[in-house]
Amino acid sequence: MSGVKTDSPNATAGRLEGLLVEFDSPTALVAAAEQIRDAGYRRWDTHTPFPVHGIDEAMGIRPTRLPFIVFLLGFIGCIGGLVLQWWTNATGASDFPGLPTFLQGYNYLISGKPEFSLPANIPVIFETTVLLAAFAAVFGMLAMNNLPKHHTALFASERFRRVTTDRFFVYVDAADAKFDEGQTTSFLGGLGGSQPEAIHDIASSPSALPGGLKVSTLILISLLFIPPLVIARARVAKSNEPRIHIIQDMDNQERFKAQQAASAFFADGRASRPQPEGTVARGDLRFDTHYYEGKIGGEYATTYPEQVTINEQFIRRGQERFNVYCAPCHGLGGAGNGTVNATALRLETAGWIAPTSLHDQLARSRPLGHIYNSISNGIRSMPPYGDQISPTDRWAIVSYIRALQFSQQADLDDVPPEVRPELR
Amino acid sequence: MASVPNEIDNTWNRPGERAPLITGGHDFTSLTDVACGPAETYRPPRAWYIAFTISVVLLAILGASIGYLIINGVGVWGVNNPTGWGFAIINFVFWVGIGHAGTLISAILFLFRQKWRTSINRFAEAMTIFAVMCAGIFPGIHVGRIWVTYWMGPLPNQMAMWPNFRSPLLWDVFAVGTYATVSLLFWYVGMIPDLATFRDRSKNKIRRFIYGLFAMGWTGSSRHWHRFERAYLILAALATPLVLSVHSVVSFDFAVSQLPGWHTTIFPPYFVAGAIFGGFAMVVTLALPAREMFGLKNIITLRHLENCCKIILLTGTIVGYAYLMEFFISWYGGNQYESFIFRARALGPYAWAYWTMITCNVLAPQLFWFKWCRTNLWVMFIVVMMVNVGMWFERFVIVVTSLSQDFLPSSWHYYVPTAIDWLTLAGSFGLFFTMFLLFCRFLPMVAMAEVKTVMPHADAHAHVPASRSFDYNPDDFEPEQEQK
Numbered sequence: 002m003s004g005v006k007t008d009s010p011n012a013t014a015g016r017l018e019g020l021l022v023e024f025d026s027p028t029a030l031v032a033a034a035e036q037i038r039d040a041g042y043r044r045w046d047t048h049t050p051f052p053v054h055g056i057d058e059a060m061g062i063r064p065t066r067l068p069f070i071v072f073l074l075g076f077i078g079c080i081g082g083l084v085l086q087w088w089t090n091a092t093g094a095s096d097f098p099g100l101p102t103f104l105q106g107y108n109y110l111i112s113g114k115p116e117f118s119l120p121a122n123i124p125v126i127f128e129t130t131v132l133l134a135a136f137a138a139v140f141g142m143l144a145m146n147n148l149p150k151h152h153t154a155l156f157a158s159e160r161f162r163r164v165t166t167d168r169f170f171v172y173v174d175a176a177d178a179k180f181d182e183g184q185t186t187s188f189l190g191g192l193g194g195s196q197p198e199a200i201h202d203i204a205s206s207p208s209a210l211p212g213g214l215k216v217s218t219l220i221l222i223s224l225l226f227i228p229p230l231v232i233a234r235a236r237v238a239k240s241n242e243p244r245i246h247i248i249q250d251m252d253n254q255e256r257f258k259a260q261q262a263a264s265a266f267f268a269d270g271r272a273s274r275p276q277p278e279g280t281v282a283r284g285d286l287r288f289d290t291h292y293y294e295g296k297i298g299g300e301y302a303t304t305y306p307e308q309v310t311i312n313e314q315f316i317r318r319g320q321e322r323f324n325v326y327c328a329p330c331h332g333l334g335g336a337g338n339g340t341v342n343a344t345a346l347r348l349e350t351a352g353w354i355a356p357t358s359l360h361d362q363l364a365r366s367r368p369l370g371h372i373y374n375s376i377s378n379g380i381r382s383m384p385p386y387g388d389q390i391s392p393t394d395r396w397a398i399v400s401y402i403r404a405l406q407f408s409q410q411a412d413l414d415d416v417p418p419e420v421r422p423e424l425r
Numbered sequence: 426m427a428s429v430p431n432e433i434d435n436t437w438n439r440p441g442e443r444a445p446l447i448t449g450g451h452d453f454t455s456l457t458d459v460a461c462g463p464a465e466t467y468r469p470p471r472a473w474y475i476a477f478t479i480s481v482v483l484l485a486i487l488g489a490s491i492g493y494l495i496i497n498g499v500g501v502w503g504v505n506n507p508t509g510w511g512f513a514i515i516n517f518v519f520w521v522g523i524g525h526a527g528t529l530i531s532a533i534l535f536l537f538r539q540k541w542r543t544s545i546n547r548f549a550e551a552m553t554i555f556a557v558m559c560a561g562i563f564p565g566i567h568v569g570r571i572w573v574t575y576w577m578g579p580l581p582n583q584m585a586m587w588p589n590f591r592s593p594l595l596w597d598v599f600a601v602g603t604y605a606t607v608s609l610l611f612w613y614v615g616m617i618p619d620l621a622t623f624r625d626r627s628k629n630k631i632r633r634f635i636y637g638l639f640a641m642g643w644t645g646s647s648r649h650w651h652r653f654e655r656a657y658l659i660l661a662a663l664a665t666p667l668v669l670s671v672h673s674v675v676s677f678d679f680a681v682s683q684l685p686g687w688h689t690t691i692f693p694p695y696f697v698a699g700a701i702f703g704g705f706a707m708v709v710t711l712a713l714p715a716r717e718m719f720g721l722k723n724i725i726t727l728r729h730l731e732n733c734c735k736i737i738l739l740t741g742t743i744v745g746y747a748y749l750m751e752f753f754i755s756w757y758g759g760n761q762y763e764s765f766i767f768r769a770r771a772l773g774p775y776a777w778a779y780w781t782m783i784t785c786n787v788l789a790p791q792l793f794w795f796k797w798c799r800t801n802l803w804v805m806f807i808v809v810m811m812v813n814v815g816m817w818f819e820r821f822v823i824v825v826t827s828l829s830q831d832f833l834p835s836s837w838h839y840y841v842p843t844a845i846d847w848l849t850l851a852g853s854f855g856l857f858f859t860m861f862l863l864f865c866r867f868l869p870m871v872a873m874a875e876v877k878t879v880m881p882h883a884d885a886h887a888h889v890p891a892s893r894s895f896d897y898n899p900d901d902f903e904p905e906q907e908q909k
Contacts, residue, residue: 027882046647047647048645048647049647050453050457050618051873052878068659071659085590089587089590090587090591102581106587107585109586114591121591122591125596128602128670129603132607134659135607135660135664138656145652148641151637151641161625165621166457166622166626
């Protein structure tokens with residue numbers, strides 16, 4: 002224990018970084034740490050193979066602020082998880098107009114459940130909280146410890162290699178305000194450990210990063226940017242070539258084309274199956290032509306079918322359906338002046354055929370079954386509505402059209418006597 | 426595998442005296458030597474090569490069967506119309522469950538200050554990571570078009586639609602994703618000091634560089650240790666509710682649906698207990714050969730194994746209770762669909778699977794009431810193998826019985842897995858064991874730094890009895906000797 006060991010190979014080069022003392026047991030180390038702390042050193046440390054119990058007090062290490070960082074990040078994770086779910090599932094494009102599509106929420110309805118319901122969001126909130134908190138704990142710890150740091154001056158010492166196995170070390174940094182080579186050496190020598198070893202900074206330490214490594218890592222990283230750049234460019238560039246179609250996603254499937262002789266799907270060469278004998282397809286059992294087609298014996302019916310009863314409630318139903326399905330074109334009063342017609346005229350749509358006024362002579366003379374048929378199958382340029390409106394509702398609309406037509410042709414006698422004065 | 430006589434019996438409990446957790450009179454030096462042995466020996470034992478070859482072959486089978494699946498579509502599996510969740514989901518739940526023991530040992534036992542965890546926590550955590558890797562494959566490949574699996578993540582698709590956050594399947598993505606990430610961090614952070622040990626002991630430059638890279642320049646500084654321990658504690662505190670949540674969320678996949686046999690509130694606790702049960706069985710399955718192969722018998726002692734057996738007994742009994750309770754409720758609840766499905770489980774077309782499960786999961790662990798069984802390695806091995814099988818069948822029974830006999834009897838369909846199903850399952854074991862064997866070979870299998878803290882020498886305040894004190898003198902140390 003007499004002065005600095007000079008036979009160490011490290012002593013020949015570099016600046017003095019600090020002094021290293023070795024101890025054989027945690028007990029001895031803790032005792033020494035207390036003395037160094039009391040001597041007033043600030044930039045020093047102990048190095049041990051495992052966390053030694055009681056060393057924090059012996060060195061005067063203050064509790065770390067890591068838990069606060071973890072809490073903060075955990076809190077952000079919690080709020081972030083909540084906002085993410087609210088934003089993506091409970092807001093829509095119309096709530097925040099002007100956002101790019103990939104930032105818009107999409108509030109679709111699932112099984113009639115509320116768009117935003119906290120209980121259903123708790124699992125994800127919990128996971129994001131834990132995830133961010135764990136990141137904070139790990140990366141916060143590493144950052145506060147100034148890691149990763151591939152090389153430190155200490156690695157120059159051969160004996161220090163046992164710090165991770167079974168030896169205990171004290172290291173006093175030469176940058177400490179109280180550091181004085183001679184004085185500190187003799188102080189450390191008297192602590193009951195080995196004689197202090199001077200640690201010098203040598204650039205060619207065996208543990209240092211190989212020189213070419215940094216350059217090659219940099220090159221590698223910059224090479225990694227090329228594919229994403231190519232892709233990014235391809236997204237905006239135009240090309241005459243068809244897209245490369247790697248993943249087919251069932252885009253090209255076997256199919257039966259019109260002029261093809263026989264399909265490969267079935268042994269008989271057909272592409273679909275004929276109806277088995279003696280069966281009726283669902284919804285095809287419609288013998289009652291009066292009710293379903295508005296025809297009796299091939300002629301348009303002039304009466305209502307027996308399935309419907311004409312009363313005020315029925316006609317009101319017809320009014321309500323008419324206003325939904327027909328009024329956009331034919332107008333609420335049936336005069337052919339609905340909003341669609343108005344828009345088409347305003348835009349001067351070429352070839353526009355105006356909806357017929359339901360009050361003109363032809364329309365009034367049509368039998369009930371004819372109007373019914375016009376609704377079911379459409380007429381001339383008017384599209385069919387049969388698959389949107391049920392037969393009963395179609396008959397209700399017919400009855401309402403008749404009421405509309407009557408309202409335009411009635412004379413004073415048809416009006417109840419009590420309202421007659423109002424019309425004069 | 427060794428027989429009992431050459432084991433040191435440290436399973437005794439004497440009042441006032443602590444049974445040693447590390448046997449064989451080890452000190453820090455010799456303990457490090459033993460624990461680093463597997464990674465430092467030039468040639469691992471013959472058994473390692475054999476096991477590794479088999480595992481890699483199985484891994485190749487996994488790759489081939491997944492490739493076959495991708496090219497041909499999920500039709501190559503045995504899934505049929507009512508049974509849309511076949512092996513893929515069974516295997517997923519099975520593997521996720523296995524992982525739980527690792528986190529339990531590393532986090533929950535840490536919070537409970539169970540010192541015996543230190544010998545087995547590292548490889549149990551590794552087991553977690555590899556099991557979650559295996560688990561993660563299955564939901565990914567069972568979606569059919571695996572190239573759009575990223576739709577599971579929180580990203581808008583081309584129609585600007587986001588995933589539905591009210592669905593348990595999405596919770597699952599978050600739960601398993603977080604679990605995998607946190608487990609990996611926990612494992613890696615705990616390993617940093619031991620990687621530094623590897624770095625410092627390595628005798629060639631490349632080895633020193635690579636381990637040094639991953640050890641991140643760890644110097645064992647007490648100021649670092651202080652934050653390290655705090656971070657570790659926080660991670661344990663975070664991982665504990667996390668591990669309970671993960672299998673709960675996995676159970677929501679079933680429990681939130683409205684299928685008889687699935688729609689029960691007992692599922693979350695029952696799944697968690699089952700996961701820990703199955704996971705511990707896997708820990709013992711791995712520990713038994715590993716300690717033999719790499720001479721770790723003094724570190725993973727009989728006492729450690731016995732403790733694992735006790736946990737297996739406890740959780741196995743909880744699982745048995747849950748099975749019983751399900752039956753009770755199906756009768757007591759008076760719902761005819763529920764009672765039908767449970768009758769069908771025990772007596773219906775899948776009765777063979779059900780009774781395999783009961784035998785392996787409920788009856789077999791009861792042997793562990795007897796200390797002789799808890800300390801006999803062969804009995805232990807047979808029981809844990811049965812539990813491994815039984816836990817797989819538990820998931821089979823849950824998934825298949827409820828699905829194959831749904832509400833409409835005309836669509837009932839008996840589920841028969843195909844050869845590809847079986848090969849994929851076997852292949853996932855290949856992945857698991859390949860990773861595990863590589864881990865044993867190249868990474869610190871024992872948490873050396875942690876084990877040292879539970880050795881009697883580590884206590885800076887208590888004076889170590891003379892017989893146990895250091896038998897070496899620091900001045901004798903010649904660095905050059907270490908180098909050669």
